[in-house]
Amino acid sequence: MINYTAIVLAAGQGKRMHAGQNKQFLMINDLPLIIHTLTVFVQDPWCNEIVLVTNKQENAQMEEILHQHQLSDRMTLVNGGAERQDSVYEGLQAVKRTNQPVFIHDGARPFVKREHLHQLAEVVTERRAGLLAVPVTDTIKQKQKEQLITLDRHSLWAAQTPQGFHYPLILKAHEEAKSQNYYGTDDASLVERLGEAVNVVEGSYDNMKLTTPEDLVKAKSYAAHKGKVVKDTMIRIGQGFDVHQFAEGRKCIVGGIEIPHDKGLLGHSDADVLLHTIADACLGAIGEGDIGRHFPDTDDAFKDADSGKLLQQVWKFVTDQGYELGNIDCTVIAQAPKMAPYVEEIQRNIAALLNSDAERINVKATTTEKLGFTGRKEGMAAQAVVLLQK
Numbered sequence: 570m571i572n573y574t575a576i577v578l579a580a581g582q583g584k585r586m587h588a589g590q591n592k593q594f595l596m597i598n599d600l601p602l603i604i605h606t607l608t609v610f611v612q613d614p615w616c617n618e619i620v621l622v623t624n625k626q627e628n629a630q631m632e633e634i635l636h637q638h639q640l641s642d643r644m645t646l647v648n649g650g651a652e653r654q655d656s657v658y659e660g661l662q663a664v665k666r667t668n669q670p671v672f673i674h675d676g677a678r679p680f681v682k683r684e685h686l687h688q689l690a691e692v693v694t695e696r697r698a699g700l701l702a703v704p705v706t707d708t709i710k711q712k713q714k715e716q717l718i719t720l721d722r723h724s725l726w727a728a729q730t731p732q733g734f735h736y737p738l739i740l741k742a743h744e745e746a747k748s749q750n751y752y753g754t755d756d757a758s759l760v761e762r763l764g765e766a767v768n769v770v771e772g773s774y775d776n777m778k779l780t781t782p783e784d785l786v787k788a789k790s791y792a793a794h795k796g797k798v799v800k801d802t803m804i805r806i807g808q809g810f811d812v813h814q815f816a817e818g819r820k821c822i823v824g825g826i827e828i829p830h831d832k833g834l835l836g837h838s839d840a841d842v843l844l845h846t847i848a849d850a851c852l853g854a855i856g857e858g859d860i861g862r863h864f865p866d867t868d869d870a871f872k873d874a875d876s877g878k879l880l881q882q883v884w885k886f887v888t889d890q891g892y893e894l895g896n897i898d899c900t901v902i903a904q905a906p907k908m909a910p911y912v913e914e915i916q917r918n919i920a921a922l923l924n925s926d927a928e929r930i931n932v933k934a935t936t937t938e939k940l941g942f943t944g945r946k947e948g949m950a951a952q953a954v955v956l957l958q959k
């Protein structure tokens with residue numbers, strides 16, 4: 570997972586839309602245009618910062634619709650400038666996470682696909698600058714006096730947004746353009762002026778920019794038939810529960826961490842009660858049964874197996890189906906050993922196993938007030954809930 574910041578531009582006037590108001594507020598079926606666009610980023614687990622650039626006169630209206638759609642606390646609002654480029658500059662000033670890729674995106678492009686956002690994040694991380702673009706499909710001609718001269722279509726691409734950059738690079742590009750009073754029609758062109766390569770990620774023709782009334786008709790039809798971002802998100806939830814008894818001469822491994830204790834957990838594998846529970850919750854979420862079905866305790870291959878490796882295999886089933894982690898919440902139930910000193914290390918270890926980050930994983934521990942088998946220190950139990958999304 571690569572975290573990125575999204576600057577979403579909504580401070581224009583939408584004059585070419587001829588709607589008598591900023592096109593960002595126009596309804597595409599049941600949602601305003603800008604809510605469609607923001608939802609893509611709000612729902613992308615890779616996006617951990619959103620800066621929304623608004624028109625000063627429209628602050629109250631924008632705040633109202635953000636509030637209506639429970640998005641107010643997910644983003645920083647900043648006022649834009651006279652031209653798109655001025656608005657981007659204001660957005661850049663408001664970015665807090667300057668050590669991760671920053672994407673600049675038109676609020677008027679509501680249908681960008683998550684897979685392309687992730688490809689862009691990878692390209693920017695490796696090569697500092699990138700943009701989404703598509704090969705042109707019309708024959709493009711250049712007007713020279715009264716004639717149209719045909720250009721070679723094979724080398725022509727239509728630039729889209731987002732365009733993504735290392736923060737210091739795009740800031741420098743904008744500062745240079747500002748000091749020279751140079752205006753370009755996109756951000757990549759400002760970076761090109763510095764002599765830096767901007768790498769292409771082939772996007773989708775669905776990532777249209779709503780500019781004219783005809784575009785609005787197309788967007789409504791697209792949203793109605795297949796592109797409606799809110800309803801297309803698949804969410805799956807799974808829960809797990811597991812118990813292992815204590816035994817002499819065994820290691821006490823919980824969440825992949827060996828915990829000092831006079832007894833360990835008994836099982837066919839390393840008996841990591843917490844990782845088994847999480848694996849079960851993941852399998853439950855994708856409707857794939859439980860770990861007993863995939864790694865039977867009658868199979869010698871799994872004798873003393875490292876449960877971290879089993880969880881990684883389970884996680885591959887999950888990611889092969891296109892899901893990503895929303896979050897995991899789990900509870901270790903044990904009278905002893907004391908778990909609190911190990912909780913953070915366990916969270917980090919689970920995050921590493923799932924190629925995720927520790928903020929998405931919450932591990933709690935409880936005793937059972939000396940009641941039951943855990944209270945009598947005969948064993949340990951664990952529960953987990955996992956949320957997956959794609």
Ligand SMILES: Nc1ccn([C@@H]2O[C@H](COP(=O)(O)OP(=O)(O)OP(=O)(O)O)[C@@H](O)[C@H]2O)c(=O)n1
Nearest residue numbers: 579580581582583584585651652653656676677
């Ligand atoms: N001063 C400006 C101008 C444009 N934008 C934003 O940049 C995006 C792309 O610009 P465009 O499609 O040209 O939008 P408008 O400027 O609103 O449209 P028009 O040129 O027709 O007035 C839009 O999301 C728009 O809100 C902006 O934030 N600040």
Ligand SMILES: C[C@](O)(CO)[C@H](O)COP(=O)(O)O
Nearest residue numbers: 653675728729730754755778
């Ligand atoms: C940035 C852009 O969307 C890339 O295609 C485009 O250049 C914006 O142009 P606009 O005239 O400001 O809409």
